[in-house]
Amino acid sequence: MREIRLALLEADVNFKVVKSFTAQVKERCLGSGVLDSLDPGQQVIKVVDSELGALMGGASRELALAPSGTTVILMAGLQGSGKTTACAKLAKHLGDQGKSVALAACDTQRPAAVEQLATMGKRSGATVFEQGTERDPVDIAEWATAQARSQGIDVLIVDTAGRLHVDEELMDQLAAIRKRTKPHDILLVLDAMTGQDAVNVAETFAERIDFDGVLLTKLDGDARGGAALSVKAVTGKPILYASTGERIEQLERFHPERMASRILGMGDVLSLIEKAEEVSDADQAAELERKIRKQQFTLEDFLTQMKQVRKMGPLQNVLGMMPGMGGKAAKQLREVEMDDRELDRLEAIILSMTPAERADPTMIDGSRRKRIARGSGTTVQAVNNLVKQFAQMRKMMSQLAKGKMPDPAQLMRQMR
Amino acid sequence: MPVEWEQLIDLGSREGAGPGPPEPEHGAEPGDRPGRLRRLRERLSKSREALRAELSASLFDHLDDETWERLEEALILADVGATATAEIVTRLEQEVEAGRVQGPEATRGRLVELLAERAAAEPPRLELSAKPTVIMVVGVNGTGKTTTIGKLAAVLRERFGLGVIVAAADTYRAAAIEQLEAWADRAGVEIVRGNPGGDPGAVVFDAIAAAEARGADVVIADTAGRLHTHGNLMEELTKVRRVTAKRLEGAPHETLIVIDSTTGQNGLRQARAFADSVELSGVVLTKLDGTAKGGIALAIAGELELPVKLIGVGEELEDLRPFDAEEFAGALVGE
Numbered sequence: 001m002r003e004i005r006l007a008l009l010e011a012d013v014n015f016k017v018v019k020s021f022t023a024q025v026k027e028r029c030l031g032s033g034v035l036d037s038l039d040p041g042q043q044v045i046k047v048v049d050s051e052l053g054a055l056m057g058g059a060s061r062e063l064a065l066a067p068s069g070t071t072v073i074l075m076a077g078l079q080g081s082g083k084t085t086a087c088a089k090l091a092k093h094l095g096d097q098g099k100s101v102a103l104a105a106c107d108t109q110r111p112a113a114v115e116q117l118a119t120m121g122k123r124s125g126a127t128v129f130e131q132g133t134e135r136d137p138v139d140i141a142e143w144a145t146a147q148a149r150s151q152g153i154d155v156l157i158v159d160t161a162g163r164l165h166v167d168e169e170l171m172d173q174l175a176a177i178r179k180r181t182k183p184h185d186i187l188l189v190l191d192a193m194t195g196q197d198a199v200n201v202a203e204t205f206a207e208r209i210d211f212d213g214v215l216l217t218k219l220d221g222d223a224r225g226g227a228a229l230s231v232k233a234v235t236g237k238p239i240l241y242a243s244t245g246e247r248i249e250q251l252e253r254f255h256p257e258r259m260a261s262r263i264l265g266m267g268d269v270l271s272l273i274e275k276a277e278e279v280s281d282a283d284q285a286a287e288l289e290r291k292i293r294k295q296q297f298t299l300e301d302f303l304t305q306m307k308q309v310r311k312m313g314p315l316q317n318v319l320g321m322m323p324g325m326g327g328k329a330a331k332q333l334r335e336v337e338m339d340d341r342e343l344d345r346l347e348a349i350i351l352s353m354t355p356a357e358r359a360d361p362t363m364i365d366g367s368r369r370k371r372i373a374r375g376s377g378t379t380v381q382a383v384n385n386l387v388k389q390f391a392q393m394r395k396m397m398s399q400l401a402k403g404k405m406p407d408p409a410q411l412m413r414q415m416r
Numbered sequence: 417m418p419v420e421w422e423q424l425i426d427l428g429s430r431e432g433a434g435p436g437p438p439e440p441e442h443g444a445e446p447g448d449r450p451g452r453l454r455r456l457r458e459r460l461s462k463s464r465e466a467l468r469a470e471l472s473a474s475l476f477d478h479l480d481d482e483t484w485e486r487l488e489e490a491l492i493l494a495d496v497g498a499t500a501t502a503e504i505v506t507r508l509e510q511e512v513e514a515g516r517v518q519g520p521e522a523t524r525g526r527l528v529e530l531l532a533e534r535a536a537a538e539p540p541r542l543e544l545s546a547k548p549t550v551i552m553v554v555g556v557n558g559t560g561k562t563t564t565i566g567k568l569a570a571v572l573r574e575r576f577g578l579g580v581i582v583a584a585a586d587t588y589r590a591a592a593i594e595q596l597e598a599w600a601d602r603a604g605v606e607i608v609r610g611n612p613g614g615d616p617g618a619v620v621f622d623a624i625a626a627a628e629a630r631g632a633d634v635v636i637a638d639t640a641g642r643l644h645t646h647g648n649l650m651e652e653l654t655k656v657r658r659v660t661a662k663r664l665e666g667a668p669h670e671t672l673i674v675i676d677s678t679t680g681q682n683g684l685r686q687a688r689a690f691a692d693s694v695e696l697s698g699v700v701l702t703k704l705d706g707t708a709k710g711g712i713a714l715a716i717a718g719e720l721e722l723p724v725k726l727i728g729v730g731e732e733l734e735d736l737r738p739f740d741a742e743e744f745a746g747a748l749v750g751e
């Protein structure tokens with residue numbers, strides 16, 4: 001029980017929540033005779049996991065979109081929690097579902113916040129309603145709502161300035177924006193790295209604007225995200241979305257039961273499986289697995305995969321979602337780790353190779369490297385790196401495929 | 417006794433830029449306006465209130481198990497972390513039991529001392545003796561890097577009469593350059609900027625060249641926020657540092673990581689990863705004007721021997737202060 005307490009505290013679950021939670025687990029364990037069973041450790045974990053899952057909120061929930069007319073979504077949160085980026089992502093997410101989306105730039109406080117929303121809004125394909133920084137944000141919000149309605153826009157997302165929950169004046173302003181725009185949904189944007197203070201923040205925001213749900217950001221980091229649990233426990237508000245990177249499509253529906261295992265540090269297998277299912281069909285996957293196992297995976301496959309992986313998020317996200325990929329494995333992986341900006345470069349390099357080179361990178365000698373570097377606008381060193389990294393990756397992937405990765409099905413059984 | 421800017425900033429034997437504001441007729445060092453001080457105090461006290469409720473003044477009147485439990489609770493709620501909390505409380509408990517510390521006053525005093533020692537072994541210094549001095553500012557997304565740079569530039573210019581150039585080396589995030597530009601404007605300092613999507617190292621390179629050409633004293637480089645788990649964004653940062661060092665010997669002279677005080681235990685991982693990539697020289701703890709205590713700074717200072725040098729207490733130009741270990745420790749336990 002002490003270990004569980006420590007694990008939860010280490011994951012930033014609020015002290016008071018931890019206390020009542022462990023008391024509850026203890027009670028249930030005592031009541032069900034778990035401690036007398038053959039494998040008490042396993043059983044306790046099971047209880048902890050199911051209690052955590054229940055606490056995190058059962059089934060996931062949807063936004064309450066208006067049946068007709070313009071749905072207004074108000075976004076609020078502390079400074080630096082990631083609101084502006086989240087607005088653009090949500091716009092993209094809803095836009096992809098065929099909705100027409102607009103953004104209202106009501107952060108007149110932070111320098112260049114309007115420009116940031118305008119730029120990101122454009123990237124997301126949404127219309128941006130902005131009136132500079134001189135007008136009162138409450139008026140801008142009201143104006144934007146009227147604009148959206150008259151233009152027949154399906155969803156209006158209102159970005160607001162970051163504010164401290166103890167800042168009376170700004171909290172009043174937020175309440176006023178809420179009153180004037182009558183939002184259908186209010187989302188609290190919460191940084192997954194938040195510590196013990198999350199409960200104070202969430203409680204105050206709940207009191208003042210009665211938000212409907214939480215959008216959890218920066219989940220692509222290694223924060224265990226215990227704050228999400230605290231907020232749920234204290235306010236009862238569900239977590240709707242998870243943001244997992246700086247790129248605009250990196251927003252997902254939130255899965256409470258997965259968060260529970262993340263908080264306990266189990267790795268997010270389910271997310272990975274679902275993602276993979278989303279982007280590749282089963283035959284393709286089987287073929288790929290065979291190739292990986294036999295180390296016949298070529299750069300050509302890599303290119304195809306890369307395009308799919310990019311739909312899933314940065315590679316280290318994907319790898320990080322596998323259990324057992326924390327700690328030492330993660331360190332190993334760092335050598336082959338890459339992200340979006342680099343993926344662009346990699347793509348260019350591979351595209352500059354001949355099909356033969358892609359199939360067998362070992363044939364790429366000095367003069368070929370020079371040619372490829374020139375063709376892709378990179379350096380010989382970059383080409384070297386790619387070839388080296390690819391060889392490493394191929395080896396590691398084949399090891400993983402040969403069963404160092406726990407069987408996900410079995411894991412799921414363990415989980416419930 | 418609050419720590420003064422003059423105690424923090426080390427100008428060495430630099431010529432030409434002695435301490436003191438360049439325009440004495442204003443007579444207005446930013447720290448001396450009474451209204452401002454009051455505001456600061458108000459802000460700081462706000463951040464203490466929550467904990468004061470937790471740790472009443474009479475906590476140490478009767479020392480029993482509950483006392484230590486309450487103390488543990490308060491420190492954990494301040495994000496000090498379970499390990500550091502256990503260490504500190506055990507140590508205090510032992511000293512009390514051994515009779516080395518007696519009475520409620522002394523116990524509280526010793527607690528603050530223990531916390532302060534952990535936060536900073538010695539008074540932190542910001543090393544600005546080289547000309548130009550390069551300060552690189554790093555951290556995860558949204559912690560307050562750009563804002564801190566704006567504030568710091570203002571202090572160095574107004575209070576110390578230094579010529580400051582800020583380098584817009586966040587070429588990645590939308591409107592990051594415009595944001596720094598606005599701050600440079602407010603602080604009355606120059607900015608060197610590149611193009612969105614451009615090479616961040618080149619921007620720092622250009623800023624150093626500009627500083628040399630114009631005889632500026634300090635270059636402060638803003639960098640894009642990045643999560644410490646993204647290996648090659650961290651590598652990019654290493655590269656910026658390498659370019660900087662190549663361009664100017666000894667640079668960057670200070671590399672500060674900005675930590676948001678609402679951050680929980682992940683803050684330690686952030687500091688570790690950034691220290692691995694760029695060799696940090698200090699911490700800036702921001703957003704202390706909220707209710708978060710920033711206790712993770714204790715863990716960072718303790719494990720990485722990385723002193724907190726500056727704190728952010730608001731969104732205005734003057735809301736930056738030298739770190740004061742005793743004051744910070746006091747706030748942690750609600751003084």
Ligand SMILES: Nc1nc2c(ncn2[C@@H]2O[C@H](COP(=O)(O)OP(=O)(O)OP(=O)(O)O)[C@@H](O)[C@H]2O)c(=O)[nH]1
Nearest residue numbers: 079080557558559560561562563641703728729730
């Ligand atoms: N209340 C308060 N807000 C702060 C403080 N420092 C920064 N902020 C706010 O935090 C938000 C983020 O600050 P930035 O300076 O843009 O942070 P950054 O680290 O440069 O962010 P990125 O470049 O996007 O990673 C802004 O809204 C700032 O006004 C502080 O000490 N107190």
Ligand SMILES: [Mg+2]
Nearest residue numbers: 561562586592
């Ligand atoms: Mg910035």
